[in-house]
Amino acid sequence: xxxxxxxxxxxxxxxxxxxxxxxxxxxxxxxxxxxxxxxxxxxxxxxxxxxxxxxxxxxxxxxxxxxxxxxxxxxxxxxxxxxxxxxxxxxxxxxxxxxxxxxxxxxxxxxxxxxxxxxxxxxxxxxxxxxxxxxxxxxxxxxxxxxxxxxxxxxxxxxxxxxxxxxxxxxxxxxxxxxxxxxxxxxxxxxxxxxxxxxxxxxxxxxxxxxxxxxxxxxxxxxxxxxxxxxxxxxxxxxxxxxxxxxxxxxxxxxxxxxxxxxxxxxxxxxxxxxxxxxxxxx
Amino acid sequence: xxxxxxxxxxxxxxxxxxxxxxxxxxxxxxxxxxxxxxxxxxxxxxxxxxxxxxxxxxxxxxxxxxxxxxxxxxxxxxxxxxxxxxxxxxxxxxxxxxxxxxxxxxxxxxxxxxxxxxxxxxxxxxxxxxxxxxxxxxxxxxxxxxxxxxxxxxxxxxxxxxxxxxxxxxxxxxxxxxxxxxxxxxxxxxxxxxxxxxxxxxxxxxxxxxxxxxxxxxxxxxxxxxxxxxxxxxxxxxxxxxxxxxxxxxxxxxxxxxxxxxxxxxxxxxxxxxxxxxxxxxxxxxxxxxxxxxxxxxxxxxxxxxxxxxxxxxxxxxxxxxxxxxxxxxxxxxxxxxxxxxxxxxxxxxxxxxxxxxxxxxxxxxxxxxxxxxxxxxxxxxxxxxxxxxxxxxxxxxxxxxxxxxxxxxxxxxxxxxxxxxxxxxxxxxxxxxxxxxxxxxxxxxxxxxxxxxxxxxxxxxxxxxxxxxxxxxxxxxxxxxxxxxxxxxxxxxxxxxxxxxxxxxxxxxxxxxxxxxxxxxxxxxxxxxxxxxxxxxxxxxxxxxxxxxxxxxxxxxxxxxxxxxxxxxxxx
Ligand SMILES: Cc1ncc(C[n+]2csc(CCOP(=O)(O)OP(=O)(O)O)c2C)c(N)n1
Ligand code: SF4
Ligand SMILES: [Mg+2]
Numbered sequence: 001x002x003x004x005x006x007x008x009x010x011x012x013x014x015x016x017x018x019x020x021x022x023x024x025x026x027x028x029x030x031x032x033x034x035x036x037x038x039x040x041x042x043x044x045x046x047x048x049x050x051x052x053x054x055x056x057x058x059x060x061x062x063x064x065x066x067x068x069x070x071x072x073x074x075x076x077x078x079x080x081x082x083x084x085x086x087x088x089x090x091x092x093x094x095x096x097x098x099x100x101x102x103x104x105x106x107x108x109x110x111x112x113x114x115x116x117x118x119x120x121x122x123x124x125x126x127x128x129x130x131x132x133x134x135x136x137x138x139x140x141x142x143x144x145x146x147x148x149x150x151x152x153x154x155x156x157x158x159x160x161x162x163x164x165x166x167x168x169x170x171x172x173x174x175x176x177x178x179x180x181x182x183x184x185x186x187x188x189x190x191x192x193x194x195x196x197x198x199x200x201x202x203x204x205x206x207x208x209x210x211x212x213x214x215x216x217x218x219x220x221x222x223x224x225x226x227x228x229x230x231x232x233x234x235x236x237x238x239x240x241x242x243x244x245x246x247x248x249x250x251x252x253x254x255x256x257x258x259x260x261x262x263x264x265x266x267x268x269x270x271x272x273x274x275x276x277x278x279x280x281x282x283x
Numbered sequence: 284x285x286x287x288x289x290x291x292x293x294x295x296x297x298x299x300x301x302x303x304x305x306x307x308x309x310x311x312x313x314x315x316x317x318x319x320x321x322x323x324x325x326x327x328x329x330x331x332x333x334x335x336x337x338x339x340x341x342x343x344x345x346x347x348x349x350x351x352x353x354x355x356x357x358x359x360x361x362x363x364x365x366x367x368x369x370x371x372x373x374x375x376x377x378x379x380x381x382x383x384x385x386x387x388x389x390x391x392x393x394x395x396x397x398x399x400x401x402x403x404x405x406x407x408x409x410x411x412x413x414x415x416x417x418x419x420x421x422x423x424x425x426x427x428x429x430x431x432x433x434x435x436x437x438x439x440x441x442x443x444x445x446x447x448x449x450x451x452x453x454x455x456x457x458x459x460x461x462x463x464x465x466x467x468x469x470x471x472x473x474x475x476x477x478x479x480x481x482x483x484x485x486x487x488x489x490x491x492x493x494x495x496x497x498x499x500x501x502x503x504x505x506x507x508x509x510x511x512x513x514x515x516x517x518x519x520x521x522x523x524x525x526x527x528x529x530x531x532x533x534x535x536x537x538x539x540x541x542x543x544x545x546x547x548x549x550x551x552x553x554x555x556x557x558x559x560x561x562x563x564x565x566x567x568x569x570x571x572x573x574x575x576x577x578x579x580x581x582x583x584x585x586x587x588x589x590x591x592x593x594x595x596x597x598x599x600x601x602x603x604x605x606x607x608x609x610x611x612x613x614x615x616x617x618x619x620x621x622x623x624x625x626x627x628x629x630x631x632x633x634x635x636x637x638x639x640x641x642x643x644x645x646x647x648x649x650x651x652x653x654x655x656x657x658x659x660x661x662x663x664x665x666x667x668x669x670x671x672x673x674x675x676x677x678x679x680x681x682x683x684x685x686x687x688x689x690x691x692x693x694x695x696x697x698x699x700x701x702x703x704x705x706x707x708x709x710x711x712x713x714x715x716x717x718x719x720x721x722x723x724x725x726x727x728x729x730x731x732x733x734x735x736x737x738x739x740x741x742x743x744x745x746x747x748x749x750x751x752x753x754x755x756x757x758x759x760x761x762x763x764x765x766x767x768x769x770x771x772x773x774x775x776x777x778x779x780x781x782x783x784x785x786x787x788x789x790x791x792x793x794x795x796x797x798x799x800x801x802x803x804x805x806x807x808x809x810x811x812x813x814x815x816x817x818x819x820x821x822x823x824x825x826x827x828x829x830x831x832x833x834x835x836x837x838x839x840x841x842x843x844x845x846x847x848x849x850x851x852x853x854x855x856x
Contacts, residue, residue, distance in 0.1 A: 011711065039698045045540070048703070055700060056711055061692045062700035063543050064712075065536060066566050072500075072533040076540025076548070077692075079524050080498055084544070084692055105529035258524065265497035265522045267545035267691055268666045275520065276493050277659055283479035283489075 005029055006039055007058045014053070020171035020197035021050055024118055025057055027171070028087065030178035032060075035085075035185060042085045045074040047099060049091035049125045051118030051197075068098025071106040074113050075254075080265065082255050085185060088115040093123045096132040096152050107161040107190050111254040114184040114191040117154065118171075120199035121206045128202035138205055155234040158192045159227060159247045165191035166230070166247040170215040171198070172208065176243070183245065189253040196241070211241070218244035225249065285341055286468050289348045290417070293334035293365055294357025296327055299410040303355065304335045306414040306451075308480060309435070310428045311339055312653055315476030319344040319770075320651040321846065326505075326589040332360055339421075341473060343653070345617065345770025349850045352467075353420065355413060359383045366390075374420060374467065376413065392420075392462055399453050408450035415454025420462075421470055425455050479656050483647035483767070484509030486618035487577055489657075490625025491549060492521050495664030496575075498541035498548040500526045500534040505589055506645035507551040507579035531556035535563030535574070542572045543701050545668065545691030547629055549575040554583050554596055561603050564638055568608025570701045571636040571679070571687065571726065575628050580644040582844045591844030592646035594766055594817035598826065600640050601795055607723070609730050611639040612795035613738060616769025619654045620792060621647075626662040627737045634667040634736075635729045636689055642794075644817065646846040647767035672697060677708040681721055685728030730796055738793025742805050743773050745780045745787075758787035761806060763814040763835065765791040765823050771847040772815050778849055779856075791823070797830040806833055813837040815852060 007029040015021045032042060042060040046052035048067035055062030061084075065073050070088045078086040088095075095103060095117050106113075122140075123129040129142045132152040139146050158166040165187040169177040177195060184191030196215065198208045222244070224230060230247040258264065290307070292300050304320060311318050319338045325331040336347045354369050356362040356377045362384055369375055369390055377384060379393035387393075394416050400409035411432070418428050432451055436444045458465075481489070488510045491499075499518075501511040515525040524541070528534035531552050538548040552560065557578050567574050578600060582593035600612055611631055615621035625641060632639035669688050678699040680687040687708075690699060700710030705722060707713045744758060760779075764772040772788045779786045789805050791798070806812060812835045814824040821838035828834050839855045841847055 038696070040696050041693055042698075043543075043692055053712070056702075059698055061698045062702070062710070063540065064700060064702045064704070065539070065570075066562055066703055069532065069536045069563070069566075072528070072536035073540030073543065075526070076498065076500070076537040076542070076546070077544045078540075079526070080541045080544035080546045081692065101529055102533055105533070109526075261519055263519060263522055263524055265524065265546065267694075268668055268670070269495075269497075269522075270664055271492060271495050271521060273659060273663075279489060279492070279517070280479060280656055280659075283481045283485070 005033055007032055007060055009057050009059050013057050015050060016201045018200040019050070020120065020199070021054070021118055023171040023174050024116065024177065024195055024197060025054055027174050027177035027181055028054070028089070028116065029058060030174065031181035031185065032085070034178070034182055037085055041083065042087065043077055045070050045077060045086060045088045047090055047094040049094045049123070051089055051091035052094055054089040068094055069102070070094060071099060071102040071115070075106060075109065075111050078111050078113050079254060079258060082112070082258070082264070086113040087185070088113060090115065090117055091124070092117060092119045092121060092131045092133045096154060100132070104161065107158065107163050107192075109254045110164065110189045110251060112189055114181065115193065116181060117192070117194045118197045119154070119194050120197045120203055122199050122203040124199045124202055135205060153234060153237070154192065154194045155246055156231060159230050159234055162249055162251065163192050163247065164189035164249055164251065165245070167193045167245045168196070168241070168243045169193060170196045170211050170243050172212065176217070180245065189251065214239060214241040215243050216240055218242050218246070286470060287340045287344070288338070288353065288468060288470075289351040290337040290339070290353040290355065291334050291351040291365055291368070292337070292355040292357070293332070293361035295330045296324065296333050297329040298357045300333055300335050300357065302410040303413050303417070304337060306411065306428070306431065306435070307337060307417060308651060310418060310423060310431050312478050312480045313427055313431060314423060315473030315478060316341060316470070317343045317478070317653045318480065318651065319346065321347045321646065322649050323845070324590055332364065334361070334365070339470070341471065345652070346774050347846065347848060349848050353417065355417065356382055374465070376416060376420070392465070394454070394457060396454070399457060400450060403449040403453050404446045408446060411447045411450035412454035415451040416458040419455045419458035420465065420467055422467065423470065424472070425452070428455070477656060478653040480651055480653045481618045482509070482649060482651045483618055483621055483643055484649070485513050486621040487625050487641060487643060488513030490622040491575070491629070492517055492523070493622070493659060493664065494626035494629035495547045496523055496549055496629065498524045498538060498546040499550065500528045500537035501551045502528050502531045502534050502556055504553045504556045506581055506648045507553045507556070507577060509648050510551045510577050510579065531559035532563060535560040535576070536566070538574050539563060539567055539570065539572045542574050543691070547573070547633065547664070549577065551577040551579070553579045553581050554587070555585065557596065557599070557603065562605070565604035565606055565608070566703050567638045568604055568606065568610070568726070569703060569705070572701065573632040573636050575625070575632055575639050575641065577641045577643065579648050580642060582842065588844040590645065592644045592817060592846055593842065593844060594644055594822070596642065597765070597794065597818070597822045600642060601826070608726055609635070609637050609733060610795060611637060611733065611793070612642065613640065613793050614642040614766035615792055616741070616764070616766065616790050617654070618652055619657060622657050623662050624792060626664060630665050631733070631736055635686060635733055637729065637733070642766055644767050671695070678710045679706060679708045679722065681708060681725050683728070684732055685725045686732070734796045738798065739801050740798055740805065741790045741792065743776055743788040743790065745776065757805070757808050759785040759810040760787075761809040761812050762786065762788045763791070763812060763823060763827065764788055765794060765816070768815050768817070768847060771849060771852065774849045775852045778853065794823075794826065797826065799830050802827065803831050803833065811836045813839060813856070815839045815847065817841050817847070
């Protein structure tokens with residue numbers, strides 16, 4: 001592994017001191033560095049939220065779009081230029097709430113991207129409302145009587161969708177997270193990595209202490225290719241929370257389909273005029 | 284114009300109206316005749332009442348007529364609904380075994396289409412039988428029709444060709460054997476007149492391909508789907524990525540992603556879908572991402588009249604997307620113009636890095652018209668993206684023209700960010716008031732250049748189209764039209780000219796940036812300005828007033844979901 005970090009960004013970061021997002025940023029840089037990626041061949045795509053600010057805090061290409069809408073542009077970016085390494089850095093609200101529908105269909109398409117969800121079980125940027133992964137009973141200013149809706153289980157969902165790579169991590173373990181991100185990037189097809197990320201300002205329930213007590217690494221005997229076992233594992237949430245690669249599978253990627261069809265448009269290329277002319281005879 | 288014939292083919296959905304029309308239209312086109320065809324259909328796959336209107340002439344035709352010379356009634360209801368539209372001397376073709384007619388007069392021509400079809404092999408051939416009879420009635424050479432049938436069914440094999448040829452002949456001869464004395468009109472083929480026949484959707488789709496479209500994401504919605512399917516049908520051949528998105532929000536955001544990667548990207552939709560795209564369009568505005576958006580209008584609000592026509596989204600498209608940002612809005616008047624406009628839209632969206640809207644409508648999308656072969660050398664796909672950058676590249680560099688050099692990833696060793704927030708020249712989030720002002724002003728500086736680009740209004744003054752330099756000989760009454768009303772207003776002008784009235788049409792193909800100078804020059808001195816629009820409020824008239832201070836004197840409006848006719852306009856002058 002190289003000891004220099006070409007992804008380092010010199011400017012100011014506006015996250016709260018102690019936020020788990022700093023750790024995830026480090027993990028992403030580490031993963032990309034260990035894969036010898038160049039900043040110019042990487043695109044970080046995000047929506048809006050604290051997590052979604054990450055593209056501004058790294059030296060790489062970035063597409064910082066709309067809240068909930070990171071996955072559709074990521075599809076457009078990657079399908080058009082399949083030589084790019086495309087990472088989506090998103091929040092639990094961004095990815096599972098506002099943009100939930102896109103997640104279903106992005107997995108179905110199986111475009112070759114890696115989606116990193118900073119799951120802090122709260123809306124950080126908008127100052128502490130419940131998110132789709134907040135615990136039942138969590139009291140916020142918009143849920144004064146406590147959250148009633150059942151939390152979304154991204155891991156079980158992703159397994160049900162037969163996602164090629166499904167993992168969970170805990171932001172505090174930077175090396176472990178970096179390794180999962182690296183595996184996600186190396187996976188052909190869609191990779192979902194849900195990262196437990198303490199929000200020190202607004203989530204007083206799911207704190208460092210809370211996660212540290214519960215998170216445990218899956219051991220070597222665990223077989224992530226067994227879908228039924230993986231599903232069973234995905235339901236484990238409470239006193240013990242498994243982290244690591246929970247599910248793996250293989251199927252044709254969107255990229256491969258385009259390759260097979262020979263569809264690979266080039267920037268600034270002109271349409272073939274003689275071919276265009278031949279269309280006239282069809283009218 | 285030595286002849287001008289209108290045909291209506293009416294029946295239920297699923298009865299083959301389109302198959303009959305297709306044979307008819309293509310054979311007429313091969314004969315060098317001008318045709319114009321519009322389909323009026325209900326939002327259902329089977330049953331209901333639908334009809335196709337076909338107008339034929341030896342000179343170009345631009346609109347439909349309310350009455351028809353020939354009615355082909357495929358069911359009893361069609362006879363009841365349309366028989367009064369056929370004047371004396373006209374023809375009503377029907378199948379006496381399936382269609383009940385009360386007191387048929389000498390307009391009625393019974394052709395036992397079903398029985399004849401069974402005779403030659405199968406009831407599904409009855410459409411070809413009808414086409415044969417109509418062609419005989421029009422006195423079109425049978426051999427031309429046969430040649431077409433051979434081509435049309437070539438892919439389906441010898442047997443299908445054989446059967447259809449038989450059916451065509453049977454229909455043709457049955458008419459001659461039984462109604463030979465029926466002299467309809469003299470139609471002279473003009474074989475050396477090389478024409479193409481294209482509908483509005485195909486013209487936009489074809490224009491997109493010629494304009495270098497490389498990426499399309501869309502969600503199906505009438506009446507926009509035709510453009511999407513046309514392009515997708517050619518995607519492999521022309522190296523285009525085409526994806527059906529999960530919704531219109533995804534569609535526009537996918538297109539913006541592709542645009543970021545350097546693609547010429549587009550999306551197609553109709554009103555409801557456009558509403559879902561609003562935030563994405565605003566993103567295109569701040570990111571300065573080129574994207575072409577085709578909005579095929581239908582009457583709203585909400586689901587409105589799903590399969591019918593309207594021009595209700597004009598003001599919406601001028602303002603859609605929160606915040607302020609420049610855009611192009613085009614509204615082509617006929618298929619040929621739509622083809623060139625779409626190529627321009629791609630080039631200009633790319634050059635100024637703004638969204639470009641193309642406004643069409645159901646009437647425009649589904650209308651077939653003949654046209655001279657498009658000149659593919661007239662407008663070409665031209666990219667304005669520079670080819671090299673230094674390593675201190677700034678995506679949002681402040682420039683005099685307002686346009687910053689646009690790069691795509693991996694074009695060099697540099698990196699850049701496209702950002703939804705207000706940003707610095709480097710694309711990073713900023714809340715600095717001064718930077719903010721500079722960025723807003725930079726984005727709006729583009730308008731100066733945009734104003735000078737393609738899209739001057741067309742002044743139509745009788746037989747000739749007058750270019751924008753036109754100064755003299757202005758008409759007293761000027762009709763304003765935009766988008767699909769080009770044809771019907773043009774024919775209204777032709778009609779009134781014959782009555783020695785001083786009239787003209789001013790048609791707007793580009794609505795934003797508004798061609799203010801030209802509008803004022805053309806309208807100065809007019810005694811009466813009348814706007815003709817498919818909406819309730821006369822939206823274009825309002826925009827004209829806001830942009831130029833000129834107030835219209837009259838509005839001829841229609842919002843029943845059906846297109847204008849010359850007759851309709853004349854009644855309201
Ligand atoms: C369309 C839209 N709706 C709402 C918002 C306001 N908003 C911004 S971020 C956010 C929630 C962010 O939560 P999450 O994705 O979990 O990110 P976090 O800040 O917790 O990292 C909301 C509601 C917005 N920017 N756009
Ligand atoms: S609000 Fe929470 S998630 Fe956002 S930066 Fe602060 S600690 Fe991190
Ligand atoms: Mg969150």
